[in-house]
Amino acid sequence: MSRKEPAQAAGEVGWKQRNRKTLLPTLTKILLLALLLSAFSSFPSQKRDYLTDEEIEQLREAQEPAERIKLLDEFLKGRLEKARALKSTDPLKEKENKPNPEKNKSKLSHSKKPGSPDSSSKPSDKSTQKSFSDLMGEYLQCLDEISSNVENFSSFKVEPKAYLKSLKYLDQSLEEHRKWVAEISVKLDRSEKGIISEVSEALQELSADVSAGIQKANEEMKELKESKKVKSRQ
Numbered sequence: 001m002s003r004k005e006p007a008q009a010a011g012e013v014g015w016k017q018r019n020r021k022t023l024l025p026t027l028t029k030i031l032l033l034a035l036l037l038s039a040f041s042s043f044p045s046q047k048r049d050y051l052t053d054e055e056i057e058q059l060r061e062a063q064e065p066a067e068r069i070k071l072l073d074e075f076l077k078g079r080l081e082k083a084r085a086l087k088s089t090d091p092l093k094e095k096e097n098k099p100n101p102e103k104n105k106s107k108l109s110h111s112k113k114p115g116s117p118d119s120s121s122k123p124s125d126k127s128t129q130k131s132f133s134d135l136m137g138e139y140l141q142c143l144d145e146i147s148s149n150v151e152n153f154s155s156f157k158v159e160p161k162a163y164l165k166s167l168k169y170l171d172q173s174l175e176e177h178r179k180w181v182a183e184i185s186v187k188l189d190r191s192e193k194g195i196i197s198e199v200s201e202a203l204q205e206l207s208a209d210v211s212a213g214i215q216k217a218n219e220e221m222k223e224l225k226e227s228k229k230v231k232s233r234q
Contacts, residue, residue, distance in 0.1 A: 050138035051075070065153045066162035072149065073170045076142045080177055083135040087184055132188075136195045143202045146170070150209050154216065160224065164217035167210055174207045 051059075055075060062068040130138075153163070181203060185196050 050079075050141045064162070065149070065158045066166040068149055069146070069153075069163070069166040069170055072142060072146045073166070073173055076139065076146065076177075077173060079135055079139040079142060080180070082130070083132055083139065084180065086132045086135070087187070133192055133195050136192075136199055140195065140199050140202055143199070143206055147202070147206045147209060150206070150213055154209075154213055157220070160217045160220040164214065164221060167214050167217060171207070171210050171214060174203060174210065178203050178207065 058071055059068065062071045150167075178200070181196060181200050185193065185200065188196055
């Protein structure tokens with residue numbers, strides 16, 4: 001087998017080096033694109049159980065980072081509002097829910113009349129009503145989803161102005177939620193304290209990530225303004 005001429009060998013080495021130089025940027029772009037698509041992809045099946053079909057569709061349509069964060073913030077508030085309603089200390093509601101012996105006797109006498117429908121045969125609303133722990137479990141899933149999105153969006157450049165606005169609104173929501181969780185945690189049953197402890201920890205972690213995201217977006221806004229000033233002077 002004959003050896004290759006020095007010029008030919010040098011040419012092949014040069015071609016390989018040029019090919020490597022063009023290949024690496026291409027691979028980098030592919031990896032960045034894959035990361036971007038993962039942030040915008042639909043929810044995994046194990047996380048769909050806390051979302052309605054309508055909410056899943058809304059998230060699929062929310063492709064921009066600012067839109068998605070805003071939407072997830074709304075979902076988060078909705079879950080917490082339902083959980084708070086179960087722990088409401090409204091005196092009027094407590095009075096309405098307080099047992100009335102005379103009223104109960106009247107209901108029993110009516111139910112014993114011939115031809116009256118058996119109340120036990122009616123479907124109970126309580127069977128479909130979610131417990132406090134269930135709702136806070138959904139809330140925790142939503143926190144995890146927001147955390148994943150914030151982490152993904154921090155890996156590449158986004159439109160800073162709209163994203164910064166959505167992060168600030170989210171930060172306000174998280175601050176309010178932390179206060180309520182701290183207040184309610186001392187009033188809960190032992191069976192409910194486990195989930196609220198997980199929620200409290202997740203809230204602290206997400207709040208730190210959001211604060212870092214706000215700081216980064218502010219820096220990008222400053223850089224953008226400076227670059228515009230430089231261009232205007234040229």
